[in-house]
Amino acid sequence: MLAKLHYSTKNSRFKFAALLALSSFAFGATISQQAYAQQALNSTVTLTPDVGGQPVTAYLPDSVTYNPNIPTPESVLGANIGEWHVRHDQVVNYMKVLAEKSDRITLEETGRTHENRPLLLLTITSPSNRKNIETLRKQHINAMESGDKVGSDAPLVFYMGYSIHGNEPSGTNASLALAYYLAAGEGKEIDALLDNNIVLFDPSFNPDGLSRFAQWANMHKGKQLVSDSRHREHDEGWPSGRTNHYWFDLNRDWLLLAHPESQARIKQFHKWRPHILTDFHEMGTDSTYFFQPGVRSRKNPLTPDENVTLTEALAQYHAAAFDEQGELYFTQEAFDDFYAGKGSTYPDLHGSIGILFEQASSRGHLQDSINGKLAFKDTIANQITTSLSTFRGALANKAAILDYQSGFVKSTQSLAKKDEHSGFVVGVSNDTGRFNAFIALLNQHHIRYEVLTENHEVNKVRYSAGQAIYISTNQPQYRLVKSIFSTQTSFENNTFYDVSTWNLALAFNLDYAPLDKGDARGLELGARDTLKQATLNSIQSDAYAYAFSWQHYYAPAMLQTLLEAGVKVRSSEKPFSAVQYNGKNIALQPGSIIIPKGLGQPENVASILKSVQQQLQVPVFSLRSGLTPTGNDLGSRSMKPVALPQVLIVGGEGTSEYEAGEMWHYFDTKVGLPASIVDQHNVARALSDPSVTYTHILFPSGRYHFSDSENEKIEDWVKAGGVVIGQKSALRYFAEHKWLDIEMVSQESIDNAFDDSELSYKDGASLYARKLVAGAVFEANIDKSHPLFYGYDDDTLPMFKTNNMIVEASNSPFVTPARYTDEPLMAGFSDNAMVALMAESTAVTTQKMGRGVVIGFTDNTQFRGYWYGTNKMLANAIYQSHFIR
Template sequence: MFKHRNQFPKYLGISRHLSALATCALLISSVIAVLGSQIAMAVESDLSYLPEGQNYDVNIPKPADVLGYPVGTWHVRHDQLINYMRALDEASDRVSIEVTGYTHEQRPLVLMTITSPSNKANIEQIRQAHIDRLAKGEAAGSEDPLVIYMGYSVHGNEPSGSNASLLVAYHLAASQSPEVEKLLSENVVLLDPSLNPDGLSRFAQWANMHKGYNLVTDPMHREHREHWPSGRTNHYWFDLNRDWLLLTHPESKARIHQFHQWRPHILTDFHEMGTDSTFFFQPGIPSRKNPWTPETNVTLTNALGQFHAQALDANKELYFTEESFDDFYYGKGSTYPDAHGSIGILFEQASSRGHAQESINGLVEFPRTIQNQVTTSLSTFAGALANKAAIAAYQKQFYNDTQKLIDDDDLHGFVIRATKDLTRFDRMLSILDAHQIRFRVLSDDAQLNDTEFTKGNSVYIALDQPQYRLIRSLFSERKRFVDNTFYDVSNWNIGLAFNLDYYAVKQSERRKIKTTDEAWNVESLRGEASKISSQAYAFAFEWHSANAPAMLQDLLEKGVQARVAGDGFSAKLIGNNSSSESVHSFAPGTVMVPVGLAQPDGLITMLEKAQQQFDVKVHSITSGLTPTGIDLGSRQFAPVLTPNVLMVGGVGTSQYDMGEIWHYLDTRVGLPATLVDLHNLDTLKLDRYSHIVFSSGRYNAVDKKTTDAIEAWVKAGGVLIGQKSAVSWFAKQGWIDNEVLSSEAVEQSFPVKGLQYKDRQDLASKKRIAGAVFTANIDLSHPLFFGYERDTLPMFKTSNLVLKTADDPFVEIANYVEKPLTAGYASDEMESLVSKTAAVVVKPMSEGAVIGFVDNIHFRGYWDGTNKLMANAIYMSPLL
C-alpha cells in the first residue's frame, strides 16, 4: 500500500511500538470485521455500526433514543444532532459540551470534550499543562494525555461524517470496554460534530424531502442532484474548508480559537468525494506537501494509516492513499495543523449524495458511508494509542526543528506599513492575532529598500517565534515548486492580499528595526473624532477607508443627499475648537454632504453616529469656495443615489463567486442586493435596478431578447458589472471592445511534440492558473480606483482567461505588468500570455457603462486589496 515503506525511518521510537501497533491492529480487525455484513439499507440498530463486546452503559441514550430512528435512516439535521449531543452531556460523566460560537444562521457551534471522569474534573489543568509544555518545547510524558480532535463534515453535503459523529460520541460515552476506558483515561478526545451546520441542514432537508418509501438509486434522480446553491457551502456559499487560514467566517474563527486553546496532537477531517470513488486517507501525494511541513509529519501519518488500512481490509472495503489529494495549502482542515506540529488527517468517502446511489463499484448506501467514517474514527484512536510516545515526542521535535530553521534563516522578520485605510490594516492584524502571530509596533522610522516604514504606523513580525512556519507561508513569494500541480491555490500572501507595503528584513538589517512594548492602537492613529458643526456649509468624508462605502450606504438609506468628487480639492474646516480653522486637502472620491440641499431632519446626529460607528472622520467645511481644486458646486461633484443592485445567480453561475460578492455587499457594505436566478432574468423589468452584477458562469444560453434588454438598459444609464467568464460573455456581445484570447491560441503556446501519455497531467497543470498573484498597473485618476494610494495592485488570478488590450487607455484602466507573476505558480507560457493584457476595463455606453474584472476581486472574502473595487463600481459610477 505505502509506496515508500522502504524509506520508513526508525524515528522517535516508532520501531519500538510496532508490536503494540500490530496488537491494536488485530484488536480493531477482530471487532470491526463483522460489521460489513451487518450494514444494510434498513438499519435495525445504532449498534450495527459499532464493535461487539463493548458492554455499553444502558443509562446512556443511543442516537435512536433521541432521533426516533437509527442513524442512517434519514439525514440528520443540525438541530437533531445538537439535541443528541446535549443528551449525552446530561447522561454521561465523560462528556462536556461547549458552545464556541454561532453560524451566520445563528446555529450553535459546539465542541465536545470526552475523557474519563477524573480527567474531566481536572480538564483545565490538563489543557494548560499541555499548552505550557508546547511553549517550553517539552515532550509529553507517558502519563500525559494526547489531545485528539475529531472534526466532521466541513462540507454540508458530505454528511456521512456528521452522522458518524453521533455514533462515535455514543461509543466513547457509553462503552465500558477496556480499550475505550484506556483511551479516555489516558487521553482527551475533542469532538466537533458539524464544522458547517448551515450547509449540513440545507443538504439534510434536500435529501430527506426527496426520499420515498422506495429508494431511487438512479444518479439522475433529483435527490442526487442538488440545486444551486449546494449544501457543500455555508450560508454565504463559501467553502469553509478553505477558510481555516483566511478566517472570513464565524465558523472558522470559533474553530481556530479552540485549536489554539488546545493545540491537539492529531486533528481529523472527515469528507466525501465522488460517488464512483472508494475511500481515501492520508498521506496524499508526497511531492505536493507544503515545504514548511516536516517529513516526520508524513512518517506519523503513514503510521496511523496502517491502522486505517487494516480496519478497512477487515471490512473488505476498497481504498487508496498517496494519490490525488495534497497537503500544500495551509488554509485547509487537514493542513493547517501541519504548520503547528499537529498531525492533520484527511478522510474522503465515496458519497451516496442522498440515501442510495448506483456507482461503478455497486450501490453506494448512506449507512455504508457512515460505517466507513465510524471505522476510521476508531482506527484513529487505535493508531494514536499504539504510537502515543512517538506522537507526543513529535511536538517537541517540531519545536526544536522550528528553532533551528529560525537560527539558520537569512531573514529576521517582516515589516509592514499601514495605509490611509486603517480599517483594512487593522483587519489584517486581527487575522495575525487570531493565529497567535506576534507583532510589535515600530518605535522609530525605518528606511528599507526606498520605502519608509514610519513609527507608530508600521508593525514588525519577527520570525523568532513559534509561528515561524506559518509566517513564512503567509509572506511567501515563491514561484517554482517541486510539483507544480495544485489541488488548491499556490499562494495566499497576506501582504499582497491586503495591498500593503511590506519588506523582508535580513539578519544584517535587523538593527534598523526598533520596536516598542506598546500595543497597536488604531484609534490613536485615527485621532480624535471631528466635532460636527451646525455652522458648516457642507460635510465631507474621504474614500480611503474600507468602511467608507458602508457609511455612505447607511446615510443614503436615511435620505441623506450626497455628492462624490471627481477630482481633488482643498477646503477650510471648522476645527474642534470653535475658534480654530484649518485647510484640509481632499482626494478624488471624497463624499460631500451639502447642507443647502433638502436634507433629512437630524442630519448632525446622523453624521455623528455614522462617524462613531464606521470610524470614518467627518469634516465640517466652512465655504463652497475652495482654496484649490474644484469648488463644492462644481459639475465634477456627481449626485450619488441609493443603489438598487441586481445579482444574477442560480444554475449556470458560480455559487462561490456569487457568494463572495453577496457576502461583501451584505456584510461589509450593508447593501441589500436582489438575487435572481439566471433563468428568470428574462422576466424582470430592468429599469428598477441601477447596477447588474454577473459573476463567473455560463451565459451562452441567454437569448437575444434578454441581451437586447440588457444593452438598452445600460444605454439608458445602467451599470453592468462582470468578472471572470462573464467578461468573456460581455466581449461576445460587443459590450466591451477587448477580445478574449481563444482557447486555441492558448493551446498553441504549449506544443505537444515529443511528449508521452504520462506527461498529460503536467501539461494540463502548465495551462492552468489555479491561484496565483499577478500585479497590474492601475490608473489612479480613474473613479474606479479612487481611494487607492499605489499605482500597482496585486490581483488574485484563478483562471487562464486573458483579455487582449485594445490600446484605449481611457477604457483599459488596469493592465498587467510585463512580468506580472508576483507569487505562486504559473508556467512561463501562461505568464507570457498574461503579460501587458487588460485586467480591468470600463467602457462607457451612452448614459451607462460596462465594467469588466478579468479576475476574482473578492477571492474567498480575503483579498481586501481588491474587495473595494466593487464598491467603487457602484458608488463612483455617477462619475463615469
C-alpha cells in the same frame, strides 16, 4: 429495491373478490361488506419500504459493551442512523442528551453560525480527567510552548471534526455513533482511550450547509430508495449544501477566518493545540475511500517530513481495518496538503497531525456507482471505521506522537535562527480599515508583532512610527508567518489541488518588506497599544459642508449608511483641498464624498455623521467654506450627486455560487448594501417590474443563456443608464453579445504556447496542470484617475488570479484602466508560458452603451472574502460609475 406485493396465487381470487366488493359499495353494498373487503386487501398486500440505516450497535465493534443508561441515537432520533439525513438541530439535541447522561462529557457552545445555529464542542475523557481538565490543558500548552519532552503518561489530545462541506454528510451522521461509543462504551478499549487521553469532538463543522443538504436529500426520499444517479435526490439545486450561509467553502477558511464557524474553531484549536486533527469529507460517487498521507512531494514545504511519516504510520491502521472488511481504498495520490487554509494542512504548520479522509459520496440515500450500489449507511460506516482506526493507530504510536510535538517546537526554533530574514515590517498606509482587519487576523492566529516607535525606511518606502508593525520570525508561529508572507513561485511539485499562494500582505494591499537581521537591529519597537488609530474629528453642527476621504476601506459603508438615512451627497471627480472648520486645509483625492449643508439635509445630519463616524471609524471633516484653496469648489459640476443604488446579483443554476456568495457577503457584511439575488431566468422579468428600479446588475462567473428578447431587455436597460458588471467567465458572454469590445485568447493559443514535442503520454496530466492558473498573485498597472480606482494610493495593485482566461481589449486609457505588468507574477505558481501570455493583458475594461456602462473584471475582486485590496474596485463600480464616460 423494488416494491414487493406479497400474495400467493391461491389468494388471487380472494383479492379480486375484495376489490369487487369495494367497488360495489357505491351500488348499495353494506358498510360491513366494505369493511370486510378492506380488511381482506390489507391482509394480502404489503409494501415493504427500503429505508436504509441500521441501529448504532451495527456500526460499532462488538468487542465493546455499552452502558444501558446512555440513550442510543435511534432512541432519541426516532430512526436508525443512515435512515434519514440528520439535521443539525437533531445533532445538537442528541449531543445535549449525551452530555446530560454521561459523566465523561463536557459540552460547550463555541459560537453561532450566520444562521444562528450553535457550534458545539464536546470534551470527552474519563471522569477523573474531566475534574482536572483545565490543569491537563495548561500542562499540555506549556509543554507545547517550551518544547520540553513529556512523559509517556501525558494525554494525547484528539480533535475529531466532521463534515465541513454540508453535502458531505456521512461524517456528521457518523459522529452520532461515535459520540455514543465514547459516552457509553465500556471495557479495556474505551478505558485505554479515555483514561489517558482527551477527545475534542466537533460533530458538524458546517451546520448551515448540513441542514440545507439534509432538507434536500430527505425531501426527495421515497419509501423505495432510488439509486438512479439522475434522480433529483442526487442532483442538488442551486446553491448546494457544500457551502455555508454565504456560499463559501469553509474548508478554505481555516487561515482566512472570514466566517464565524472558522473563527470559533481556530479559537478552540489554539486553546488546545491537539496532537491529531481529523477532517472527514466526501468525494465523487465512483471513487472508493481516500486517507492520507497522500503524495509526500505535494505537502506544504513548511510541514516537517516527520509529520508525513507519522501519518503513514496511522494509515497502516486505516488500511488494516479496511482490509479486514474488504473495502476498497487508496492513499498516495490525488489530493495535496499544500494550502495552509485547509483543515488537513493548517494543523500541520502547528505541530499537529492533520488527516484528510475522503469517502465516496452517495449524495442521498442510495446511488449507483461503478462499484455497485452505494448506500448512505455504508458511507457512514466507513467514516466510523477510520475514526476508530485513528484512535487505535494513535495509541499504538503515542510515544512517537508525543515526541514529535516537542521536537516540532525545537525544529521550529532552529529554522527561525537559521532564516536569513529576521521578520517583516508592514505599514498602515492611509487606510486603517484594511490594516485593522489584517491585525485582527494576526491576533486570531496567535501571531506576535510589535509596533514601530520610530520611522524606518526600506527600499524607499517609509514606515512611520505608530503606523507600522514588525512581525518577527523568531516566534512559535514561525512557520505560519513564513507561509503568509511567502512569494515562492517555484515548487517541487507544481500540481495544486487548490491555490498556490495566500500572501496576506498582498491580499490586504499593504506595504511590507522582509528584513534581515542587520536591518531589524535598527528598529525601535513598542507594545501593541502604541499603534495609532484613526483620529475621529469633532462634527460641527454649523459647518458649511462635511467631507470624508474615499481612501478608507469602510468609506463605501459610510456612504451607503448616509444615503439610507436620506443624506444628500456628492462625490468629487477631481482632487481638491478644502478649509476645515479649525482653519486647516485638508487635501482630498478623487472619489471623496461631500455633504453640503445647503442641499436640504436632514435636521440631524450632524448627529448622523457623528454616529456613523464612531461606528465605522472613518474620519469626517467639517468644512468652513465652499471656496476651495486648490481644485474645484464644492458647488462645481465635477461634484456629482450619488444616488442610493439598487443592486441585482445574477444567481441560480449556471452561475458560480461561490462568486455570487462572495459578492453578497461583501455587500452584506462590509458595505451594508441589501443586494437582490435573482436567478438568471428571472432577470428580464425583474427589469420589467415597475416597483423596483435596479441601478446595477452583477454577473459572477457562469454559463449564461438568455433568449434574444431577454438580451434585448438587458441592453435596453443599460442604454437607459444601467450599469452591468461582469467578472471572469461572464466576460465570454459579454464578448459574444458585443456588450464589451474584447477578445478572449483561445485555448488553441494557450496550447500552442507549450512545447510538447519531447513529451510522452504519461506527461499529459503534468502538461495540463502547467496550463492552469490555480491561484496566484499577478500585479497590474492601474490608472488612479479612473473612477474604478478612486481611493487607491499606488500605481500598481496585486490581483488574485484563479483561471487562465486572458482578455485583450483596446489600449485606450478610457477603455482599459488596468493591465497586468510586463512581469506580472508576484507569488504562487504559474508556468512561464502562461505568465508570458498574461503579461500586459487586460485586467479591467469598460465600455459605454447608450447612457449606461459595461464593466469587466478579468479576475474575482472578492476572492474568498479576504482579498481586501481589490474590494474597492467593486465598490467603485457601484458608487463611482456615474463618472465613467
